[in-house]
Amino acid sequence: MPNRPPIFRPSWLPEPKPRKRPSAAQRGYDGPWQKKSRQYLNMRGNQECVYCKMQGKFRPATCVDHIIPHRGNEALRMDVTNWAASCLRCNSRKGDRPVEQFVKELTHGT
Ligand SMILES: [Zn+2]
Numbered sequence: 001m002p003n004r005p006p007i008f009r010p011s012w013l014p015e016p017k018p019r020k021r022p023s024a025a026q027r028g029y030d031g032p033w034q035k036k037s038r039q040y041l042n043m044r045g046n047q048e049c050v051y052c053k054m055q056g057k058f059r060p061a062t063c064v065d066h067i068i069p070h071r072g073n074e075a076l077r078m079d080v081t082n083w084a085a086s087c088l089r090c091n092s093r094k095g096d097r098p099v100e101q102f103v104k105e106l107t108h109g110t
Contacts, residue, residue: 032078033077033078036078036080037063037064037083040064040080040083040085041061041062041063041064041085045085046061046085047060047061047085048060048061048085049061049085049086049087049089049090050065050084050085050086051065051084051086051087051090051094051102051103051106052087052089052090054103054106054107055106055107059087059089059090060087061085061086061087062086062087062088063086063087063088063091064083064084064085064086065083065084065085065086065090065091065094066082066083066084066096067082067083067084067099068082068098068099069096069097069098070082071096084099
């Protein structure tokens with residue numbers, strides 16, 4: 001195998017800085033949440049994204065969406081009845097909008 005040529009980097013270009021991201025705990029996604037949400041997604045019926053299902057699509061749920069945006073409200077965040085199994089796509093598409101609005105968008109198409 002020939003050696004791969006070194007990646008060219010102009011001398012004026014500064015070294016890329018290591019990306020600093022706040023830890024999961026700092027972002028409010030700490031141990032208990034992670035453990036609980038993982039358990040939630042392993043529960044029967046929570047393997048598929050509920051929002052995709054509404055559109056007749058099937059995608060594996062990889063995250064937990066908050067039906068009512070918790071906006072830092074700890075009780076609301078950890079309330080399982082406020083959770084919905086969601087794929088990453090729907091989760092980020094919904095953002096912290098009210099679920100009614102998002103569902104309307106999904107079912108009526110925009
Ligand atoms: Zn989805």
